[in-house]
Amino acid sequence: MDNKISVTRSSMPSLDEYVEEIRTLWDSHWLTNMGTKHKQLQTELEEYLGISHVALYTNGHLALENAIAALNLPQGGEVITTPFTFASTTHAIVRNGLVPVFCDINEKDYTIDPMKIESLISDRTVAIVPVHVYGNMCDVEKIDKIAKKYGLKVIYDAAHAFGVKYKGISAACFGDASMFSFHATKVFNTIEGGAICFKNDNWVQLLDDQKNFGIHGPESVCYVGGNAKMNEFQAAMGVCNLRHLECEIAKRKKIVARYRERLSSVEGIHLNAIQENVESNYAYFPVVFDGYKYTRNEVYEMLLEEGIMARKYFYPLTNSFECYRNYPTAGAEKTPIAQHFALRVLTLPLYADLDLENVDRICDLILGN
Numbered sequence: 001m002d003n004k005i006s007v008t009r010s011s012m013p014s015l016d017e018y019v020e021e022i023r024t025l026w027d028s029h030w031l032t033n034m035g036t037k038h039k040q041l042q043t044e045l046e047e048y049l050g051i052s053h054v055a056l057y058t059n060g061h062l063a064l065e066n067a068i069a070a071l072n073l074p075q076g077g078e079v080i081t082t083p084f085t086f087a088s089t090t091h092a093i094v095r096n097g098l099v100p101v102f103c104d105i106n107e108k109d110y111t112i113d114p115m116k117i118e119s120l121i122s123d124r125t126v127a128i129v130p131v132h133v134y135g136n137m138c139d140v141e142k143i144d145k146i147a148k149k150y151g152l153k154v155i156y157d158a159a160h161a162f163g164v165k166y167k168g169i170s171a172a173c174f175g176d177a178s179m180f181s182f183h184a185t186k187v188f189n190t191i192e193g194g195a196i197c198f199k200n201d202n203w204v205q206l207l208d209d210q211k212n213f214g215i216h217g218p219e220s221v222c223y224v225g226g227n228a229k230m231n232e233f234q235a236a237m238g239v240c241n242l243r244h245l246e247c248e249i250a251k252r253k254k255i256v257a258r259y260r261e262r263l264s265s266v267e268g269i270h271l272n273a274i275q276e277n278v279e280s281n282y283a284y285f286p287v288v289f290d291g292y293k294y295t296r297n298e299v300y301e302m303l304l305e306e307g308i309m310a311r312k313y314f315y316p317l318t319n320s321f322e323c324y325r326n327y328p329t330a331g332a333e334k335t336p337i338a339q340h341f342a343l344r345v346l347t348l349p350l351y352a353d354l355d356l357e358n359v360d361r362i363c364d365l366i367l368g369n
């Protein structure tokens with residue numbers, strides 16, 4: 001028997017269900033360019049998320065890059081963001097010709113600390129790009145207040161937050177727009193894929209232009225757009241996976257409950273506080289080792305020796321990447337709390353079909369039983 005446990009495992013429908021879903025594509029020979037599956041997924045997501053507009057993308061990163069581009073911000077403008085994230089967030093800002101200004105995170109849920117945003121605002125600040133880390137919601141109310149006070153745009157990187165609700169409202173609905181990733185490793189996947197969720201009707205045409213070469217008709221190109229379209233096979237995967245989403249989240253919830261039962265109230269092990277008013281999607285299970293008998297790196301190695309993949313997520317911080325070394329705003333020492341957690345956090349294996357015996361095995365190894 002193979003005892004290896006991966007940190008994640010993609011949710012998939014049965015092969016029969018997927019084949020049934022893509023059968024019509026063989027009849028129509030329409031494989032991409034906003035076909036029927038694309039339309040169906042878009043409509044179903046707008047309904048599920050309770051948002052007026054969803055634009056679908058070939059991946060989450062291009063969705064985020066396009067959302068930031070849609071704001072049409074002045075080149076060289078400063079964007080306040082968090083370094084405690086995946087490379088994509090910071091790269092999307094920089095690839096738009098903007099300058100990332102790194103704000104520290106809070107200790108409770110690892111999202112951007114709104115108390116520290118204001119002191120970073122200058123006359124060059126144009127936007128805020130916060131991240132809902134691990135599916136924890138940012139303090140959307142405080143961020144909204146700051147944005148209004150200073151006239152700043154807000155784009156949420158909600159890659160981790162599909163299925164999360166704050167006070168009953170989905171993570172799609174905050175800021176000027178929110179980006180979801182539907183990558184294979186996320187709670188909901190379209191193999192690769194992503195979306196921008198927004199309310200501004202004027203963005204519908206603009207986003208279409210951006211992701212399809214600005215083509216308006218066979219003889220009319222009105223905008224210098226790129227190509228970031230979601231294809232029909234991705235959309236069909238999404239249609240299938242959306243049917244099973246609630247069930248997948250419920251399974252994840254049980255696994256997280258078992259991890260919490262085994263690892264809470266252990267000296268030196270810190271678990272993410274459960275957020276008030278938030279319905280979680282149980283996307284990740286982060287554990288912080290601080291003053292524990294083993295360091296984070298020791299636990300990582302111990303698990304690896306047993307064929308269990310945990311992930312140093314997020315480490316290193318994006319503000320210490322080699323590619324940002326020469327940026328005046330870079331440097332992990334400027335965000336000490338983010339650095340503290342980057343050095344101590346490990347996300348444990350978590351996917352819907354992880355069985356509880358394996359959760360116990362992982363916990364036994366961590367506890368040294």
Ligand SMILES: *Cc1c(COP(=O)(O)O)cnc(C)c1O
Nearest residue numbers: 059060061086088159181182183
């Ligand atoms: C996955 C992820 C992305 C990028 O999404 P892709 O679909 O992989 O392009 C961006 N930000 C965060 C926080 C992510 O976890």
